[in-house]
Every structure is written in C-alpha cells, then in structure tokens.
Amino acid sequence: MEPPTLALNPLMLEIIGETGFSYLEVARRLQREGKRVISFGIGQPDYATPRHIREAAKRALDEGFTGYTETRGIPELREAIAWYLNSRFKADVDAEEVIVTPGAKTAIYMAIAAYTRPGDEVIIPEPSYYAYSQVVKLSGGRPVFVPMRFEPGEGFTIDVEDVEGAVTERTRMIVINNPHNPTGAVLGSSVIEPLMDLARRRGIIVVSDEIYDNFVYEGGEFRSVISYPDWRENVVYINGFSKTFSMTGWRLGYLVVRREVVPRFVDLAVTLYSCPPSIAQKAGVEALRGDWEPVRAMIREFEERGKLLSEILGEAGDLVESYRPKGAFYMFPRVAKVLRRAGIRVEEYVKRLLHEHGVLVLPGTSFPDTAGSTHVRLSFATSRENIVEGARIIVEASRKMAGS
Numbered sequence: 001m002e003p004p005t006l007a008l009n010p011l012m013l014e015i016i017g018e019t020g021f022s023y024l025e026v027a028r029r030l031q032r033e034g035k036r037v038i039s040f041g042i043g044q045p046d047y048a049t050p051r052h053i054r055e056a057a058k059r060a061l062d063e064g065f066t067g068y069t070e071t072r073g074i075p076e077l078r079e080a081i082a083w084y085l086n087s088r089f090k091a092d093v094d095a096e097e098v099i100v101t102p103g104a105k106t107a108i109y110m111a112i113a114a115y116t117r118p119g120d121e122v123i124i125p126e127p128s129y130y131a132y133s134q135v136v137k138l139s140g141g142r143p144v145f146v147p148m149r150f151e152p153g154e155g156f157t158i159d160v161e162d163v164e165g166a167v168t169e170r171t172r173m174i175v176i177n178n179p180h181n182p183t184g185a186v187l188g189s190s191v192i193e194p195l196m197d198l199a200r201r202r203g204i205i206v207v208s209d210e211i212y213d214n215f216v217y218e219g220g221e222f223r224s225v226i227s228y229p230d231w232r233e234n235v236v237y238i239n240g241f242s243k244t245f246s247m248t249g250w251r252l253g254y255l256v257v258r259r260e261v262v263p264r265f266v267d268l269a270v271t272l273y274s275c276p277p278s279i280a281q282k283a284g285v286e287a288l289r290g291d292w293e294p295v296r297a298m299i300r301e302f303e304e305r306g307k308l309l310s311e312i313l314g315e316a317g318d319l320v321e322s323y324r325p326k327g328a329f330y331m332f333p334r335v336a337k338v339l340r341r342a343g344i345r346v347e348e349y350v351k352r353l354l355h356e357h358g359v360l361v362l363p364g365t366s367f368p369d370t371a372g373s374t375h376v377r378l379s380f381a382t383s384r385e386n387i388v389e390g391a392r393i394i395v396e397a398s399r400k401m402a403g404s
Helices: 010-014 020-032 051-062 075-089 104-115 130-138 160-166 189-202 259-272 278-289 293-319 336-342 346-357 384-402
Strands: 098-101 121-126 142-147 149-151 155-157 171-177 205-209 235-240 253-256 376-379
Touching: 010 130, 020 346, 051 278, 075 098, 075 253, 075 278, 098 104, 098 259, 104 130, 104 171, 104 205, 104 235, 104 253, 104 259, 121 130, 121 160, 130 142, 142 160, 160 189, 171 189, 189 205, 293 336, 293 384, 336 346, 336 384, 346 376, 346 384
Parallel strands: 121 142, 121 171, 171 205, 205 235
Antiparallel strands: 098 253, 149 155, 235 253
16 A cells, blocks of 8 residues: 555556557567567557758757757747648748647647646547546546447447537537547548537537548548648647658657747646657657658558458458558457457457467557447557468458358
C-alpha cells in the first residue's frame, strides 16, 4: 500500500497505456527464444528515413546546432510547415499559427488538454487510437465513443448522424483521425463537410489528427479540415513527420491553432518540454522542402501491400472479413465468425496466432472502446514476403480455429 503522501491524482488511475505494446513485447521475447514471428503489429514504416533528411541532420550536428531552440519551433520549420499546408490544401495558415512539438502525441495531449474542462464530453469515433480517450480522462473529461460503420468488403466510415445523436449540452469536442488508425478508412467531403457543419452549428471544437495524410490510395477521397476557410473558428489541426517521412524515432510533430491562443499554447509547451529536438527540426525542414520521391515510392509500395494483404485474407471468406484499405497502412478485419465458432474472445485468438502459429496481430480491443471486440488490426508496413506468408498462416489458422 502506497504512503498517503505519495497517493496519485485519482485521474491517473483512470488512464491505461497502449496495450498493443504488451503483445509486441511477447513477440520480441519469443524471437529471443529462437521462434520466428511474422509481425503485423507495429505502426511504423519499415523504411529508413530518406538519406537527404539524415544528411541534413548530420550537417546540423556538425554545425553545432545542439542547443535549445524557440519553444514553438525554429522559424524556418514553421514556415516550411505553413508552406506545405497552404500548397497542398489551399489553406491560409501563417507560420505564427504553427507550434512544433516533440512528436504528434505531444500535440494530441496539448490540443485536448488545453480545451477539455472537468465534466466536458469529448466524442471519439471508435475504434480509435488509444491516446485520445486517455488524455480526455486525464483532463477530467468523459470520452463518448461513437462506433464507426463497418461494411464487409468495403471497410469503415463515420456516420455523421450517429455523431450528432451523441451530442449533448456537455459536448465540448470531437476528435477525428483521418486517414484512420486502426481501420485504414479515409474520410472525404461526404463525411467531413457535414461533420464540420455539425461542429459549427453546435459550437463544438474539432481536433483533427491527420498524421497519415499522404497515405491515400485508390478509391480514397481525403478532405483536410485545414482546407476550410473558417477553420480558425473551431479547429485544432495535428500532423507530424513520423509516418510520411519514416521519422518515428525523431519525435517531431506539430499543431496549428488560431493566432489568438498561440501564446497560451506556447506557455503549455514550455512547461512540458522547453522546445522540440533541435537537430530533428533541421531534418524536418529538409523533409518538407527536399526530394519527395522516396516518400512517393514508399506510399506506392504500401498501396500494393494493402492490396496483397486484402486478396490473401479474402481467401478465408467470411471467417476473416477483409477489405482493401483506402489509407494509412492498417486493416481492421472482422473475425467474429471464428470467435463464435471457437468460443473465444479476440484476445485469445491473437494469443493463439502468436504462440501456436508465429504471427502477431493486435486485438481490436487495443483500440478503445468496444467496437473492436470482434476485429484485429494488421499493419502492412512489412515486406511483401512477410505479408504473403503471414496472411496465408492467418487464413489457415482461422479455418482451424473455426473447425472448417
């Protein structure tokens, strides 16, 4: 029993960590024991950061650019971010409205914590990236989960009528992730337009995490919230470098907020982390301003991998209800029939795949709240060889568990 003087803030007891990492730890232990594991678990590109970006970091290091920088980020990086957003989305973002953060996860924390008050409700379409709901709880708010709609063969989307049905007088915020982790869905104008209209009518803040914005494939129509001319009225925009530029370990993200609140966000930022990593910021400038061909090549490869995964899992029929992801690098197929026939929960299905068949996927329950209870997440940020072998194992293992 902990001493009374060390009793935690009760809100700390409400949050949970990223449970998917526990499965990754088991997979690594099995690999250390000599067992081969094909992993569909990790959410990072299997590409090294492009060479020209690494070279920019080396130059910064050689030039001794190793001290504190401006809390909000060096001017040339904020200008490059504004240039990128304005060029791509016909936005009108000013560099003074950009705040660079140590990873997009920090931006998520700042965006939600800055606006969520005790008792506020925050709507989160589910399945969802786990961090959103945890920050809401830590801020004294209440996550309100709205299940996304799943259509076999088509994948997931958000029904805005379902979102509107969840709005109450306590609703403060809606959090969206587009393209979407864990489902690979891409939200276009047919969803974003009415969602933005709902937020305007009801005075609700929209926090949009668009870190997978460049991973959009055939059939995906992507609409960024930053493309609306009135975004400053109720939008907090989040993005980063981890996925597009394969810079997960560099810890570089950013948020965009209306100019009037920037000083308060900077006060929060300097309280949390002083400044983003200096060398990573120089690399970020090169990432945005430099050669994009390595990024385009990686995304083309990921699209082919998603098709390949969908085709092979499709051989299982309705035991593994797959679809072709339209974005990100994830699929979230339904395995309800296997679970029902085997009389097991999705966590047991995942454990059997890992321990008996050497394939790691993540249970849908790692992505709050409950909509993933009959789904698993597969990341296809792995080689085609692994995808072919691993997906075929999943098909056969599912048939075996289902008694087919």
